Structures are given as structure tokens and as C-alpha cells.
Amino acid sequence: MEGLMAFWSETGIANFAPDQIFMMAIGGLLLFLAISKGFEPLLLVPIGFGAILANIPNAGFTDEGGLLWYAYHVGIETGIFPLLIFMGVGALTDFGALIANPKTLLLGAAAQFGIFATLLGAIALNLVPGFEFSMQDAAAIAIIGGADGPTAIFLASKLAPDLLGAIAVAAYSYMALVPLIQPPIMRLLTSESERTIKMEQLREVSKKEKIIFPLMVVGMTILFLPAATPLVGMFCLGNLMRECGVVDRLSSTAQNELINVVTIFLGLAVGSKLQAEEFLRIETLGILVLGAVAFSIGTAAGVMMAKLMSKLSGGKINPLIGAAGVSAVPMAARVVNKVGLEANQQNFLLMHAMGPNVAGVLGSAVAAGVLLAVLG
């Protein structure tokens, strides 16, 4: 009988706290969104399952020495996982559209306004009782507006590790919600005739230009913004491996096997931060709201900049492509293409939107570097 009692006291049923059940339900919700709705399944499946594992009473996954504890400390606290992902993203990115039309870098820069405006918003939220964000916290929250998961996780792990779970979940959720959040803003800010503007076909870009590009980006980062070199450097390494054509094996590993392995552990480690005591706080609600605001402002700023460039160029630029200036590659570019097709059945904007889209990745990495340099 005593043995049975001892067994009972070790079961999950006897030890559950209500907030752990609630967090497991959130993990279940993430799994549902990933599996049934197809929202960023590659990340939300491991994150959702990680959230369930992290909240099991008596399992010890997240205690010192547990699997999730190691995954977090080895991969995220050190910043290694997001950087490896960034290398893979670099190997997956074709900068051809950007090199053919370099002006679109300005759109990628404008969309970063979402980040810096939210920095202000997060500090302003301190006026509401219950919120106490430091400047570092505010910067880590604001980077959600960059719509770039690895950058958000990297910055949060450096500036505000206690908020990391909420920030990562917000960043990936909003990236999944790009097709819902962006189109209304894009339609609101542009007129029907602007949306139908057709753009000239892009010139072809030589292999040499594509090889020089990552080297040039990394060179400029070394000179002007060394704080951004972890992100930009890994990104450019991946891109150089892709474009140079002599290390196809490495490039293919970076964009397939390596990024997949790291994604599994990154997802689990982020999920482990969804523990009840760390996640169920008023700050989480603030982060979710601020993230949505950051994203919307970024989209709006990109579109406004594109409108300005359209006016200055005499109507050669479709303002819709500005919305792709938030990163979220390639989802944002696809959304631009879709909204463009709604206005004009013959107007394919996908390639034109890829320019600002990859510019947004660089822009948010630069913005992260600025925030790290100033506040880190």
C-alpha cells in the first residue's frame, strides 16, 4: 500500500498545478495551429511540444541537467542556434533581385521603423501600472517588428533572456499571420491605380556580382557596425557558400540538414521557456500587443516609403512592394504578389518584392546590431 501511495505521489495527476495545465493547453494550441492551420509548422511543432514537455511536473526536462535545460544553455544562451539558422537562411537567399534593383534597400530600411517606433511604445507602456520594461527589454520586444525569428531570438537572448519565450512565440506567430495582418494595411495606404502599376523586368545579375555582394556586406559591417557581425557575418558566410559554386556540399548542408537539426533544438529550447512561472505574467500580454503594433507599423512605413519612391520615380515603382520590407522571407513577398494580382490579374510582383524582402533581413540584422551596440 505504501508503495502505491509513493507511486501516486509521483504521478502527473497528483502534482499538476492549474497554471501548468494552462501552459500545456497553450502548447496544444500551438500544435493545433501548426498542424491544422499550417502556421509556421517547422517551428511551432517543436515549440508547442517543447512547451508541453517543459510543464510536466516531476519530469525534470528543464531542471539543471535536463535535455531542455541543455538545449537552452548550449544553443540559445550562447546565441549559437539563431546564428546557425541565419547561416542557413543566407544559403537559402538569392540576392539577385536586390542587386538588380538596389534602390529597394531603402524599403528594407524604412520597414525597420516598426522596430524603433515600438521601442518608444514599450517604454510608454511603463505608464500602465504593472509594466516595468527596461530599455533592454523594450529593445528585445521591439525587434519583433523586424519579423525575423532568429534575429529576435538572438537579440532577446542577449538583452532580455527572461522575456525570450514570449518574444519568440510572438515573433513566430506574427510571421505566420503575415497574410492576415499585412493586406488590410496595404490596401488602406494605397490607391487602386497605384496597386496596378507594372514594374520593368529586372536585369540579369552576373555570378561575379553575386559573389562580391556578401563580401561587401560583411566588409561594411566590419568597418561600421561590428556589433552586427555575428548575425551579418554568418548570413554572408551562408550566402557566399551558395553563390561561389565551389562548396555546393557545404551550401546544401547549411540549407537542409544543418538548418533542420538546429530548428528542432531551437524550437524545443524556445518551448522550454514557456514555463508557467515565466510566461503567465502581465508582461507577456504587453509583448503580444506590442509585437502586433511593431509589425503593422513596419508594414505601413515600408509602403509609405515605396509610395514616396513611386512618386519620385514617376510611377515606376508599385508601392505594394514596400510591405515586403519587413523580412518574413518569402511570405511577405508572396503576400505582395497576391495583393498585386487582386488589383491586376497580369501583374506579377513576386520577383520585385523579393528585393525589399531580402533587404528587410539585412535591415533588421543591422537594426539589431545598432540596438546591441547602444544598449548591450
Place this chain on the structure above:
Amino acid sequence: MTSISEQLFDALGVMIMGMGLVFIFLSMLIVGIKIVARLCKSEIQPTVAYAPAPVAASATTLDPKLVAAITSAIHQYRAKD
């Protein structure tokens, strides 16, 4: 603990400086890309102008009569076996 208005002022400073730096950095990149594009263009153009020439030449020198003769010769050769 600094007052919120002071923090807001700091955040405003970071915002202006951050946007400025992002724009400056990416604008310099635009200039860089344009310079590289110009350098590569001056190298590519001669090869592009040169490349189509041999293709066109080989196409015109192949006389239809010659083609017919070769075809019939091959035909006859194969028919022998």
C-alpha cells in the same frame, strides 16, 4: 530608477539614431552595389557582344544543300549494312 519621461526621451534618441544608421548603412550598400555593377558591366559587355557571333556564323555557313548531301550520305552508308 529614472523617470518614464526621461526613458521616453532616451528611447526617442535611440529611435532617431537607429533609423539614421540603418538608412546610412543600407544607402552605402546601394552605392557599393552600383559600383560593383558598373565594374562587372564593363567586363561583361565585350563577351556578350562577342558570344552570339560564332553561333550566327555556324548557322549561316551550313548550306541546306550540304545538309541534304550529308544526310543522304549517312543514309546510304547505314543502308549498306
